[in-house]
Amino acid sequence: MAVYTDITDEELSAFLADFDLGQALAFKGIAEGVENSNFLLETEAGRFILTVYEKRAAPEDLPYFLNLMRWLADRGFPSATPIADRAGRTLKTLRGKPAALVQFLSGLSVRRPTVAHCREAGEGLAQLHLAGEGYAGRRVNDLGQPYWAPLFSKHRKGADDLKPGLAATIDKDLAELALAWPRGLPSGVIHADYFPDNVFFRPDGKFAAAIDFYFACDDAYAYDVAVTLNAWCFEPDGSFNATAAAALLTGYQRRRPLSPAEKQALPILARGAAMRFFLTRLADWKATPAGALVKPHDPMEYERKLAVHREGLTLFGAPA
């Protein structure tokens, strides 16, 4: 949660002059997303979110993300539509940084998803996968399995600082994941960061929208399901909630049934997905200055999930 870039009223007026949205009526920095600066903007034409892209988002990837959001919205998926200026551009510049204006979406994220939320979130994820079919943009998953070992090599000491002996355990995990990593599963556009804070629900508990597509890429759909299981189906005490997981998978399969190969691959994909978030949190952990108001996510939460996955999950009756 952060606002890294400060926008003056004059800069905002100059920005809005390129659009047919009337004048600004209200403008507030909002605490959403840790990677970019976000502002709630109300104009005579409605409500919008203005995002100024900071460090992590690579400028060359932004057209992929913005075009994807438009593609999904055009196909009826509830994601924020980017707003084009009079020249048809959605990717703009503000204070010398890339910026975009998207439609404001109503809905609330939940901190502790219920089983019912997991079912809805699963169904929403399948909708997203189906809506993404045919999207022409391509983006390699640069946080996918081939990238984990090189990333870890830079942070081995950090792992041992967190827990003596952890680096050797992770080395072994990485070797096992490399050997067992499934290939050839159905693939396409995945969200890759479908966490509870990126999913909105309506007051009646129904899926309302997904936001924050800035990790979206091409990868196996079942890997996205695995990321989602990790993010939604663990209890605060670290135990895996099999009922929530079953509901999430039921919800998903209402829209997109999983193939036998996908079902069989889920436990190893979930172990890999836990590795991916452990590694990026480990890298961010040391990089955050003491006293900073943005608290980095605890890598040990994902180390505990990794430990659960080392034992092997049972998702569809018999152990995989």
Add this chain to the structure above:
Amino acid sequence: MAVYTDITDEELSAFLADFDLGQALAFKGIAEGVENSNFLLETEAGRFILTVYEKRAAPEDLPYFLNLMRWLADRGFPSATPIADRAGRTLKTLRGKPAALVQFLSGLSVRRPTVAHCREAGEGLAQLHLAGEGYAGRRVNDLGQPYWAPLFSKHRKGADDLKPGLAATIDKDLAELALAWPRGLPSGVIHADYFPDNVFFRPDGKFAAAIDFYFACDDAYAYDVAVTLNAWCFEPDGSFNATAAAALLTGYQRRRPLSPAEKQALPILARGAAMRFFLTRLADWKATPAGALVKPHDPMEYERKLAVHREGLTLFGAPA
């Protein structure tokens, strides 16, 4: 700009259950105010700002602030109205901290006020002073003149760290201010923090609203005018913009003409007002951890304003 307290969807639901505002439709932490946590809340009944009071606001002062906001709004002054729950309470508790819900106000603050903005802001301040007449609440200005010397005694070293010899200069200023400080000027409710980021304008440039009444107290109206002159009428290079100041005073006097005694007192009041903000910024400067995302205000900005006021301002023709 900060959100210090994290509110879960469950805490929000429990909070809203005391009100007749329907269910939450959207909820976002906003980067407004450095002292408290603020959230934009949309419910079936409209839009609101939820404030959770953190460290600086003394809990015993909150009824004064909330009742004042209601008093002003009831008298037609555009400030956010606190919303009462079914039991008639505006001061609530959330996560064990005091909290209140107020109406959302449209309008934009300006970074670099024009002369026209200064005129409008001055008129808005006079409206505020008039609307506050008759308010029964009382609050001593605990950042007023009698408190400056004791506050400075704790931060003398910090002043010399900023600029060698500064502590002795401030001592002399404090002695001169104590001798010359005017007494018996017309007094009542003042805002005491009427800075550009606490004032909203409409798209046509007209005064729209004032926010953030959490320094409001009883003191001389002309002191509030002096705080406002310091906040609105200095150029980024440190020079005093006499045209902006004249416009601010003209706008103010459209609604509330200043007495000869108030006019004569303005230069010394402005010097004192510069001292007050220099001292609190000096105190906050050392207290902020390095790397914190909330950047403290630079005390030296107000040290430069103090230096301008030491020479004496000319506001109404002949030097005071």
